[in-house]
Amino acid sequence: MAMISDRERAALQQRQQQLIQCVFDQDSPCTTGLRVYRHSLWTNGARALSTTYPVLTRLLGNEAMAVLARTLLRQSPPSAGDWAEWGEGLIPLVDSAPELAQMDFLPDVARLEWSWHQVSRWAPLPLDPGSLNRLQECAPEDIRLQLSPAIVLLRSPFPIDAIWRAHRPVSAQHGQDHHSLDLGALSRAIAEQDDDCFLLIDQRRSRAHLQRLSGEEFQWFDDLLRGLDLAELLERHPDFNFVHWFSRAVQHQWITHLR
Incomplete structure (x- = not known):
């Protein structure tokens, strides 16, 4: 297998960074295909956060969670293929959002939900x-x-x-909307x-x-x-x-x- 030169490697990394910037920066011009991919990314990110943080989603609403998902994707895009491993960064994001300052219990609710999510995924270890x-x-x-x-x-x-x-x-119970x-x-x-x-x-x-x-x-x-x-x-x-x-x-x- 042919080895690539340092110059070729640097050029490849630059193209990768440009692609990442195009996907995560909605103000950046990109092709129709990338726009479709970007929209899919936003949708999957919002869905992943709503799955991991269902109570936070109910407290804030779907639209607010979608906005938070987009912000988090720009700040900290997923590093693995499993969406379930992404989302811990929502906690400091909620904690620092001035619009949510009056609901000062939200960061701790988010910590609870992330911890619940993590513990649910851990493989149990038996006692020796x-x-x-x-x-x-x-x-x-x-x-x-x-x-x-x-x-x-x-x-x-x-x-x-x-x-x-x-x-x-x-x-839903007693006719209440559980969302x-x-x-x-x-x-x-x-x-x-x-x-x-x-x-x-x-x-x-x-x-x-x-x-x-x-x-x-x-x-x-x-x-x-x-x-x-x-x-x-x-x-x-x-x-x-x-x-x-x-x-x-x-x-x-x-x-x-x-x-």
Whole structure:
């Protein structure tokens, strides 16, 4: 196979960049074929975001999500062929949009939806039962619990779990349009929140699962993610019921092994 020269490689890269600019810059002149491709790209991007962020789509509406999709495609086009891997950049985009500043809970809702999407896609890792022998064989300071990668912790000053549940795309009930914003549910969720919202997203039977945590439980998980050993954990959480938690951790596969 013939090798291309540095000059040819540079020319090829320049043509590729021109093509990318033409596709993603709607003000750039291009052929009819590229315009069709561009329109298809916008449509697929908006559809991908609506699939990953269904609640955000309901809160903002399809037109707003289409605008956000176009902006995100210009800023951060997909680097892989799987649209499901694209869309994390929507979170800072929503966070920085001045038009959405009054709905300041939206970035945290977006974080919840992206985390849910990611956990839903992760392959579950089984627990290594042999590693549990370390509880009997090793001192607490020599034991670390490895959490499953399919675990995400979220903390928000807003009741994002209640907002998310109230606006999930489910079949219409009581004659309501399930694609519209439920202002009553939104207002109630925010009014009833009197403390930070601590959330855990994990997998149950290969499906994503969301639950609230107490502040103590959240800090325990956070310390685990920071890599504290068992002795440090028990010292920092003297009133924590480790035996009960460990039983649940094994049952729900929150941990993959002890090391």
